[in-house]
Amino acid sequence: MSTGQRTTVAPPKPGAHQTNTLAVAAEHLASTDTAAEKRSTDFYRQMVFIRRFEERAARAYTQALIGGYCHLNLGEEAAVVGLMAALRPTDYLFTNYREHGYALTRGIDPNRVMAELFGRSDGVSKGWGGSMHMFDLEKRMLGGYGIVGGQIPLATGAALAIDYRGVDEIVMCTMGDGTTNIGAFHESLNIAALWDLPIVYVVINNRLGMATTVDKSSAEPELYKRASSYRMAAERVDGLDPVAVFEAAQRAAATARSGKPFLLEVMTERLRGHSVVDPGKYRGAEEIALTQERDPLVTFAAHLVDTGLLTEHEITAINDDAVSRATAAAVFAEASPFPDVSTLFDYTYATPVANDSHRLPGQPLFEPAPFPEQEATR
């Protein structure tokens, strides 16, 4: 497959929705008020912070301060901020394991997000989750999930609970492109459509499931079209433009609020490997160069400068601020204590239960009988 095909958003087919490119967004921006202008600069600020935070996390990983897997949102910043802006504080978010940026943009304290990566007690999941399992009830981020597709039935059930209670809330459930091939995706979309559940499913399509391309894994590579099997409304949007993503996400959220599920496909880039440890050698130099050219931070910054919303000086200041906040988060995380080993058995069950095992490895089930005294003195 040529890189040209890969890096181009597929042209709209008759009858399909197709949304804004940067050019359209520029026109849109030029004609709207200061609220929209402020939104754009806020988006940029959030995008830069995600970028610097993720870079700081990658460095901490190479310093062995972060363990396990560590998947970064590099290249997906525009998608993250556009999506999060369409949610209300009372809405719920379920994500996959590439979720640091979502946690930050949803408003969770960056220090607590970094502390979770470091496995510390101040972490957003108290050090029990790590990179893949960020959770915050107050911000209604109901989890990053490490199993591909695992979050989709759960998010669907959260939407069921909202519908059951008749409250004005929705669920957003993000996933990667590879996830649309798993059974849980199809079972969940079917259920959501049958029961008219208030949920927006979002496919973040960076065209790579680890190293496997969408074309090699999905018989219908235009993933938003899969919604048509469930008579569900769907749209594909340029994920390198935060304003376009925001507007599409607003349409999707409005549909969900009206009691119908929606599938939104967001076309993004993955600037680096699948996770921090993946050098991404399976991608050609030409493709990587093209990906970097399309880096949403670079293109959106240029756009903001061109349209006069930000000066080069302000761009630098935003960057400096992001660097210092990311650094502060790492300093906080490193200073935070590890969870006490005495808490190891605190989170197996929510309702305490008789005979729950609190044994450490090597401990006997029963205390051995004391050695007979007669024998011992012999």
Add this chain to the structure above:
Amino acid sequence: MSIMTYRQALHDTLRSEMHRDPDVFLMGEEIGLFDGAYKITAGMLDEFGEKRVRDTAIAEEGFTGAAIGAAMLGLRPVVEIMTINFSLLALDQIVNHAAKIYGMFGGQARVPLVIRTPGGGGQQLGATHSQNIELFYAFVPGMKVLAPSTPADAKSMMLAAIRDDDPVLFLENLSLYNTKGEVPDDDIPAEIGKAAVTRRGSDITLIGYSRMAYVAAQVAEQLAESDWLDIEVIDLRSLRPLDRETIVESVKKTHAAVIIEDDWLTYGIGAEIAATISDGAFDYLDAPVRRVAMAEVPMPYSKPLETAALPSTDDVIHAIRQTLDAVGRRRYPMGEKS
């Protein structure tokens, strides 16, 4: 106190819990219009409506996962999986999600979910519909696995399961649904994690759960008469957590144990019980612990083959006699039986 079937006890308890708590609702295949494959939910669609008695698509992973998600938001779903065999299709949602969510997020989300599902062979349903795989769930910390054997326990343990804030796999059994017993009128939940000594005795401890606890009680009565044996019977009731103390205390008294189980022998629940006895009552044992379990084959359809594969009361009696013979503790006249 009323006499009723295991099925009726389940049905009545689900109904009363739905009346008690509007957050309790039912989901599963064919539980509404069809009244449930085994009629546990008969009439409940008419009584509670489609919102609370939800017929689902054939999508175990999807609807079980949806129940988990609804539970995360505070509802108390009771999911029926038609038989435990089909729960394999929901294994990721149960093992990787329901059992993990409380711990994985540092105690921030609870999953007050009940998964009701029957096990059981002996119905000529063949290899894929006759399994007893509760072990898969009992293996997983974060899960609670309950296996009532009597109508009274069906009620008290269902009350406990619904009111508990953790995911509970509630094991029923096809051949227990029509068994009858006394059921208390009061709504008193059982304590999860506790076994019960259902018959006091001093000669040998017989341990089972679900259908095999029922079989154990029958065998104990039979051998009391024919072999003058005083058998202690333990109904495990809770497979996770496991009440090791009750098992060990009994064996310290009887000095011998036979475990009967409807699952496969190798790596089965009985292996864990035997290890428990070895650890806690090694010095008290007069004989090796015996296990009676299903033959290790995919369950055949044909009746004689199926019967041969399933543990029978005769198999249990034989194992008890052999165990006691080996240490010279047989009580009935020698030579009378094998």
